[in-house]
Amino acid sequence: MILAVTYDLWSFVSENWEPLLRGLGRTLLVSGIAIVGAFVIGAVLGAARAHRVPVVSQLAAVYVELVRNTPILVQIFFLYFALPQPIGPWPGVRLDVFTVAWLSVMIWGGAFNTENFRAGFEAVPYRFREAGLALGFSKIATFFNVTLPIGGRIALPSSINTYIAVLKNTALLYVISYEELTTVALQVNALTLETPETFTVLAVVYLTLVWSLSIAIRQLESHLALPEER
Amino acid sequence: MRKLIVVTVLAAVAAAVVTAFGVAATSGSAPASAVAEQGALPTLPAEIRRRGRFLMGVKCDAPPFGYINVRGENAGFDVEIARWFSRYAFGRPNRVSFVCTPTPAREPSLTTGRVDMVIATFTYTRDRDTRIDFSRAYYQATGRLLVKNDSPINSLANLAGRTVVTTSGSIYDRWVRKCYPNTNLIVTDNFTNAAIAFNQGRADTLMWDDTVLVGIAAADRNTKLTNDKFLALPYGIGIRQGNTALVRWVNSRLELMRKKDRFMTILRNNVPARFVSAFSRNILRPRAIFGYAPASAPAAETVCLS
Numbered sequence: 001m002i003l004a005v006t007y008d009l010w011s012f013v014s015e016n017w018e019p020l021l022r023g024l025g026r027t028l029l030v031s032g033i034a035i036v037g038a039f040v041i042g043a044v045l046g047a048a049r050a051h052r053v054p055v056v057s058q059l060a061a062v063y064v065e066l067v068r069n070t071p072i073l074v075q076i077f078f079l080y081f082a083l084p085q086p087i088g089p090w091p092g093v094r095l096d097v098f099t100v101a102w103l104s105v106m107i108w109g110g111a112f113n114t115e116n117f118r119a120g121f122e123a124v125p126y127r128f129r130e131a132g133l134a135l136g137f138s139k140i141a142t143f144f145n146v147t148l149p150i151g152g153r154i155a156l157p158s159s160i161n162t163y164i165a166v167l168k169n170t171a172l173l174y175v176i177s178y179e180e181l182t183t184v185a186l187q188v189n190a191l192t193l194e195t196p197e198t199f200t201v202l203a204v205v206y207l208t209l210v211w212s213l214s215i216a217i218r219q220l221e222s223h224l225a226l227p228e229e230r
Numbered sequence: 231m232r233k234l235i236v237v238t239v240l241a242a243v244a245a246a247v248v249t250a251f252g253v254a255a256t257s258g259s260a261p262a263s264a265v266a267e268q269g270a271l272p273t274l275p276a277e278i279r280r281r282g283r284f285l286m287g288v289k290c291d292a293p294p295f296g297y298i299n300v301r302g303e304n305a306g307f308d309v310e311i312a313r314w315f316s317r318y319a320f321g322r323p324n325r326v327s328f329v330c331t332p333t334p335a336r337e338p339s340l341t342t343g344r345v346d347m348v349i350a351t352f353t354y355t356r357d358r359d360t361r362i363d364f365s366r367a368y369y370q371a372t373g374r375l376l377v378k379n380d381s382p383i384n385s386l387a388n389l390a391g392r393t394v395v396t397t398s399g400s401i402y403d404r405w406v407r408k409c410y411p412n413t414n415l416i417v418t419d420n421f422t423n424a425a426i427a428f429n430q431g432r433a434d435t436l437m438w439d440d441t442v443l444v445g446i447a448a449a450d451r452n453t454k455l456t457n458d459k460f461l462a463l464p465y466g467i468g469i470r471q472g473n474t475a476l477v478r479w480v481n482s483r484l485e486l487m488r489k490k491d492r493f494m495t496i497l498r499n500n501v502p503a504r505f506v507s508a509f510s511r512n513i514l515r516p517r518a519i520f521g522y523a524p525a526s527a528p529a530a531e532t533v534c535l536s
Contacts, residue, residue, distance in 0.1 A: 081430075095431060173395070176423075177419070187399075187417055190334040190403070191398075191404065193361065
């Protein structure tokens with residue numbers, strides 16, 4: 001039978017809130033950097049792919065396939081454990097744990113976001129772009145004035161999925177001992193063995209976090225919505 | 231039809247011969263003698279007897295105690311103790327299913343009933359004793375610091391401002407947090423990741439049990455151990471709290487193995503010859519017994535040196 005340990009959530013929180021709060025701060029920091037980075041990567045590479053820019057669009061395709069077809073855990077391990085090993089001509093590059101943390105999640109999010117934005121930009125009917133070009137806009141100006149406003153709005157809902165996934169994937173950083181929320185919680189659990197309390201706190205905090213993020217982005221979406229769609 | 235019968239009989243004979251060889255090769259001593267020498271000792275708890283095999287938690291990345299050998303089998307000092315228990319209980323060394331339990335997983339796997347017992351470099355502490363039961367002590371280990379040959383760290387006194395790596399939830403984790411708060415502590419979820427972090431220079435020193443670190447220092451000529459020996463704490467076999475029948479069974483068999491000097495044989499099987507005499511001071515022998523610190527002494531991981 002399982003030991004009947006008392007479940008004392010309040011004393012667990014009051015004793016351990018400091019490291020957990022620091023962990024939460026780091027989760028937000030890494031997710032913030034990664035979400036912004038994923039947006040930029042997605043917009044730029046998505047545009048390159050949608051407009052069939054030579055060289056860039058092929059390289060982007062390779063990047064997307066590589067990242068989408070490997071597990072993110074493998075990518076994190078690769079950046080943290082494999083990159084420092086000198087192999088043949090590769091001298092071995094040791095990145096500190098914070099760099100690996102935001103870089104791995106950002107690269108992952110960027111790949112998925114590239115496809116989101118590519119789909120969004122390609123969904124802009126060609127006649128709108130033709131109209132822009134006919135009005136005398138250059139290709140770049142057409143992109144910024146026609147394709148981006150419309151295609152970006154189309155891509156926004158699927159981007160929400162990606163940003164939420166980026167936030168949740170920061171939990172995987174426990175395997176490289178980056179002291180974000182999940183890592184700290186598991187360490188506190190290993191020291192205090194108050195497992196039900198630990199996972200209750202983790203679940204509640206992540207639920208709150210991810211829900212807030214998705215509400216925030218949906219507010220953004222409705223704020224940006226075109227007048228006739230309101 | 232006749233050919234079929236001949237082929238079937240030959241196949242059966244061949245299978246019997248192979249099985250007989252297999253049993254003889256793996257048992258080390260004939261099954262009957264292991265069972266017979268037990269006489270009137272405590273009997274195995276009914277639940278395990280019914281199941282017909284042990285579920286053992288062992289380390290899978292901590293040579294020479296628990297690791298996976300080149301053939302993909304569990305091997306090591308702790309693993310061989312488990313096989314001796316299997317011989318005592320069932321007459322064969324293979325009536326064990328091994329579960330890998332790295333440091334933070336040992337207690338939860340006992341409290342949730344995933345394993346019958348944990349033989350995984352499990353240091354006895356009074357704090358752990360409040361949640362699980364321990365057998366008698368079977369191995370006396372100390373903590374050591376592993377450093378690179380050119381490291382500025384010569385002893386525990388140099389730790390201030392340096393980076394130490396160890397496993398999460400271990401006695402070293404607690405001890406460093408308490409006694410060396412001005413070091414940068416990295417804790418990993420298993421020993422392999424701690425060793426990799428040390429190898430890659432992410433930490434200045436690796437703090438862990440002497441037995442595993444000696445093996446690493448011996449294999450990697452760029453590393454060495456400092457002279458500090460601390461947290462000399464014996465390993466015990468972890469058993470779910472309240473399972474007194476199994477504790478009695480385990481203690482009686484450990485005593486039997488001690489009297490027959492079986493730990494020395496196991497040590498010789500698992501440790502290179504040049505380390506055997508040093509480690510022979512750490513095991514139970516017919517003329518050497520050790521136990522846990524008395525209950526009145528403070529828990530070792532809460533006591534800071536100087």
